[in-house]
């Protein structure tokens with residue numbers, strides 16, 4: 284029996300496409316949402332500031348330990364909203380499918396899109412599907428845009444870090460990066476590492492519930508480029524110096540092990556379910572406590588603090604030897620060592 | 623094994639060791655590391671600035687991408703230009719500047735260059751594209767050469783006829799000999815590579831102590847490993863007794879990995895090789911032997927490059943010989959950065975220039 288696959292004709296706009304959308308796509312993602320078939324969705328938005336974000340996902344491979352591109356697309360966009368202090372409202376979903384994709388794979392991706400959206404409490408309200416010739420895409424590309432509202436009193440931005448603030452990380456770093464790498468390279472790690480892809484909006488809400496909104500200065504998810512890159516971006520935007528201690532940054536043993544084998548630096552590995560919180564010092568302990576009480580923040584730790592800029596914005600890391608060095612942004616891509 | 627890592631970074635263990643190392647203040651000691659991963663560890667953990675100044679840690683020809691000769695780089699680029707060829711290689715080779723172009727530039731222009739994480743991937747590509755020739759650009763020391771040898775054996779077994787290897791593999795021990803023979807830099811002891819030694823074993827270095835009276839210690843990569851190695855070397859140097867010791871006992875043995883050595887012997891023959899910065903070193907390279915000729919890209923394709931010129935003003939050659947520290951290159955951090963690398967030592971993540979730039983650009987920044 285040959286397996287059902289996506290054909291170019293599925294993208295032609297004709298009956299095949301309608302059937303694909305009506306039978307395979309919509310039923311899977313409309314769980315909990317009221318998906319309409321009009322050209323645009325109508326949204327009821329509270330009379331508050333609106334946050335809008337968009338992101339495209341081209342992860343290779345689309346399936347990895349701990350998730351797939353669908354989970355990533357929803358989590359990523361929800362997190363982009365949450366990092367602005369926004370409460371997510373609705374999501375659009377555009378699929379670019381390479382001809383030849385197995386229908387079963389598409390369905391698995393859609394299922395996790397629906398599950399993740401449900402978990403985050405966001406509705407998928409509009410979408411688009413295109414099919415491209417073999418070779419024009421890598422199995423599937425996904426674009427998601429998200430809308431949310433920012434409750435009054437919240438003002439989080441990468442440019443709000445102030446000297447004296449404390450830097451909190453919500454959990455272990457490098458999990459997603461290593462999960463993807465080991466999938467790509469067929470590392471066969473003895474202890475497989477799961478991607479941490481997950482929506483963080485509930486964690487963010489818990490933080491806002493527990494400490495004053497104006498104490499929360501920066502929220503950022505250290506995705507591509509890793510923690511090192513994110514901290515550098517914040518230091519530059521806020522014109523401050525950030526100092527962290529390497530020993531305090533939580534890294535899973537299996538991630539450390541994989542990094543040792545591959546010659547990677549966890550500080551530069553991607554994360555899809557972690558956040559950096561920069562908070563006023565007097566509320567740091569409370570924020571940490573609240574984060575640690577949640578599943579997604581149970582490994583949270585204070586990793587450093589913000590200082591006045593000396594000559595120029597920078598990030599320093601204190602090594603285990605007690606020496607300090609600059610922590611620079613990732614330049615290019617990390618490749619496995621060959622030495 | 624994984625649990626060990628934390629112990630090797632335990633400040634409680636590191637401090638007393640650093641103190642003992644500081645007691646070697648009677649003279650200058652210069653120790654050379656010859657492995658890209660050591661270069662990175664020493665830079666990343668700030669070991670160079672943690673040990674006293676009279677203990678000089680030099681970087682040698684330990685970065686496989688960096689020691690690849692300009693001519694070989696150009697040849698690979700020529701191969702990539704052939705529209706019938708898919709050139710598969712490790713990521714770090716992409717941006718290495720050739721005389722006129724680089725693999726990354728050729729790829730942008732439409733050449734078929736794929737970054738592979740393993741040779742298995744390249745073999746799979748060959749199987750999926752029977753209409754094309756897949757050439758694996760093999761770069762590396764004894765560490766990566768066995769996997770390439772296995773890929774050739776596998777290709778033969780699976781009857782994959784459109785797979786071949788452009789081998790620029792090199793051997794570490796002959797390079798150490800060449801450095802000592804030249805006498806250009808004083809080397810009191812070698813921090814010997816951990817991964818390479820897993821394959822070739824301790825025995826491969828005995829000539830260092832026996833013929834040259836220079837001690838060597840095979841080292842692991844964690845801060846504690848490297849500091850212990852440094853202390854072991856200092857002890858030997860002070861007592862004027864040179865031997866080859868093993869600090870990395872948890873992975874390296876005296877004989878090495880015989881299975882991998884057999885595969886190397888079966889597929890390759892030892893040949894003279896051209897090293898960037900050092901020149902032609904006798905018996906320092908691995909060429910594919912006659913029996914596996916069909917998998918030898920240099921025989922299968924007639925690649926000729928008219929001339930090769932190393933990047934002007936780039937001191938990679940001196941850096942690779944330990945004559946210059948990256949800081950002493952005029953272009954370091956100015957005309958040459960990881961974003962716009964001039965020489966391979968700034969391209970490869972294992973290159974000394976890249977490591978010094980990333981981690982030590984502002985050295986001795988202490989709280």
Ligand code: SF4
Pocket residue numbers: 935936937938939941948951952953954955958959963964965966967968969975
């Ligand atoms: S800094 Fe750049 S130009 Fe100078 S030696 Fe290193 S790679 Fe060559």
